[in-house]
Amino acid sequence: PETAVLLIDCPDRKGLVARVSGLLYGQGANILHADQHQDHELGLFFMRVEWSPDSSANAVSSTANNDVIFAFKQSFQSLASELQMRWQLHRFSHKPRVAIFCSQYLHCLADLLHRHSSGELPCEIAIIVSNHREAELLAAFYGIRFEHIPVTPTTRVDAEQQQRDLLASLQIELVILARYMQILTEDFVARYPAAIINVHHSFLPAFIGARPYHAAHTRGVKLIGATSHYVTTALDDGPIIEQDVARISHRDQVPDLIARGRDLERIVLSRAVRWHLEHRILCYGNKTVVFD
Template sequence: MAETSAKKERIIALMHGADKPGIVARISGWIYARGGNIHHADQHHDNENGIFFQRVEWEPAGNVEDEIELFKHIAEGELGMETVISTSSKKPKVAIMVSKFEHCFFDIIMRCRMGELNCEITCVISNHEKLRQMSEMLGLKFYCVPVTKENKEEAEAEQMRILKENGADLIVMARYMQILSPNFLKNCGAPVINIHHSFLPAFAGAKPYHQAYHRGVKIIGATAHYATADLDEGPIIAQDVTTISHRNTVEDLIRKGRELERTVLANAVRWHLQNRILAYKNKTVVFD
């Protein structure tokens, strides 16, 4: 049986750079001229800063590696675009960092096992033992690295050793309740996505649901963002909210919030794995 189009390798390119006429025509025309078939193309113009963003996904007619090198010459050399290129067959390795809360941890694992997230979970790193048994029952390598104020530098060095040993293209903080140091974020070797249990920039830091309850807000939310050295201020990827009322207790807020956290984090991880996110100037462009 002939291989179907859906099973053929696709090239995915994310590009951004100074806006100028003819970029879309040049890219699409080049792919067409080589016999390629575009499956997805989207672009965004930041008129205020004069920046052009594009995501294009296509099925090449010839050798994938050759096509990528030639495309880079056009996008980077001729058009001056910063370019990140991946392929549809790549299955990124994901490391999960978690403390004691299970909801986001289980949700990411189950979505991966069901094929909803195209990734391989390479290891689980925690500062508590609580999720060891469940991780190992699921066949995941589990590492407990206790973290205190006194040993934080040594603990993060051990975590980075584990990440290097197991390989990670993405690190997911599935309610890992420790602040990652600038040194860790600089040297861990992969982007880090965090889920914050609040609609940032409101209620950053600890116990945001308690803060929201005492403030008497009528909506609460969750925010997935790339972790940076500035606590809870990295580029936002996904957010969602739900309504609350004066009748809701702190426990109600926490329950409703955890439902949001699962879906918001899953969306952010999915979009990252699908190469749909371009981050710039502490903002993101997320191509749908």
């Protein structure tokens, strides 16, 4: 049966769980998984509910599902405005349309494409965009459209216009920067709030900016890390989604850090993408709530 996810955030107050779950129950919804979080410091409430229109709905037509979900939306609207809720309702039957940006390093791209092809990532990869040509064959192998948009100091403005038009025409809902080594303009970023995921090859906030593995080597750290985060206009400073680290030693030179880091980058980026696609992430301030 159809499954939907309701994501809520609002000022905390008494009875929120009771009222939301009561409304769902009243509509005949079956809660498959519910999770809440309260930030007592800021007085905020967050909730994620995975539910299906009806538990005995295996035989029910998708039209009936549509009706139940539509009815729920109608009745939820007034509750939401009364309680000052920001909310999203997603249906798992809808696969978000995704664009992947990359440069010449293909390890994150290859990993995402393999995971997608084996069913781990519930989305439709509509396009791969790159300022290099290395990804072209891989895109072809997985049957995904590839667009080569070179970026040079002189073509930068045009290139971004071209990218934007492309994303708009393809109705892209999520942009993944899979080691895309170009900085996007504020304007571009503003069009996709909490909808551009980047992987940075350090344990942020350590080693912001370029060449973090070199910086890590110079500082003599004993662990290296990688971070996936939503892109905001501040460089490497958006809400962190996931981080992981690996142990290194004095024996490891910069190329070793780069090689070990590739495994971390793949892991933290693919987790972030999956959680986003499963509607597990809520941003607030410069942080994320990641419901498990």
